Every structure is written in structure tokens, then in C-alpha cells.
Amino acid sequence: DGGITQSPKYLFRKEGQNVTLSCEQNLNHDAMYWYRQDPGQGLRLIYYSQIVNDFQKGDIAEGYSVSREKKESFPLTVTSAQKNPTAFYLCASSIEASGGYNEQFFGPGTRLTVL
């Protein structure tokens, strides 16, 4: 089955700790994205990557970091600098970044709770 997997589904961390969220896709897509979802705010773009070894900041990149060493993988690290990290995090991919007609495919999400 082709798709996007995110792990873990639920994640709990203490304040001040860095945490890494996993995102893997086997769709052979070039572009990958990370979004943050808060109630009533829709999805906001954190980082995106159009190709391996390249990534760009989205609208709310502060306190987050990413890497794109492999086409299939785009992990997101939530650092201690992120002021309010508790949220639902969604990873997505698309065939290519620049094609406006290409829909994005989403993973099931990771709910991060910082205690």
C-alpha cells in the first residue's frame, strides 16, 4: 500500500525537551510538508521541502527544524524554543511542489502534548 506514515500517533514530552516526529512516504513524491493544526485555526505551514537536501521555512518555522536526507523521509524536530508546542502535527507530500494542480496527500497525524 502506498501512503504516508507518521509516528507515533500520540506523543507526550516534558517542557524543555526536544522531540522528533517521524514522517515517511512511499509514494515517490518529490515534495513534502509539515503543518501544525490548532482548533479553529486551520492548518499552518511549518516547513516544506521540494527536493532532497533542500527545505524552506513556512509561515511558522520558529522553534522547529527539519532535515531531508532521503526522498522518503522528512522528520520534524520540535525544539525547546517553540513557545507553545502542544498541537496536532500533519505531514503531507505531493508529486512536485510547483504544480498548482497537484493535491497533497496527508498522513494520519501526530498529537503532541507537552506537560
Added chain:
Amino acid sequence: AQSVTQLDSHVSVSEGTPVLLRCNYSSSYSPSLFWYVQHPNKGLQLLLKYTSAATLVKGINGFEAEFKKSETSFHLTKPSAHMSDAAEYFCVVSVQYGGSQGNLIFGKGTKLSVKP
């Protein structure tokens, strides 16, 4: 710059009655528009997309949307609601120009409740 506004944060209908979820967009270029659905604690699933072909777009699960350029609208409809339609729906526009071309801009979402 592109933007999208969902006019209702919450819509409640009875099972078997029509559904209307309203969306207005702003774009300097001919837009690509999408509707996604999200069930609780799940990822997003594409319902339908408009890509400058037919203005009436049919999607999955009996949903459809009509692109109206004169009204800058892309409202989502379904003739008869089912209990399984209860979810949150997002209207989305694709960035058409510049370094972030292809990125998506999401509306804030409309939560659909379906009463038995």
C-alpha cells in the same frame, strides 16, 4: 496574494437534508481550489479539486462544488447528508506564483454536524 475564507465555522443539518458549506477565495490568478475533509484525529482526505476545467466539480461521497468566478466562490454541496459526513471540511487554494508556488493556503475549517 491568495487567500480563502470559509464563511461558517459550524454547520448543523439533519440526516437526509442538503449540505451547503460556503467558501470564498481571493486570487490574482486563475486559482486551483480544493476541498479536503478531516474526521476526528485523522489526516486530511481530498474530496475534490478545481483546476480550470469544468466549473462544476464532482468529488467523492456524493459531494460537488461549483467554481463561480464572478462571485469568487467555491461552495461545497451534497443533496442528502449522511451521518458519516460529520467531520471538518477545509477549503484550500494553491499558491500560483513565486517561490512557494504549489503550496496550499487553508481556510479555518467548517465543522459539519449531522443530526439523526
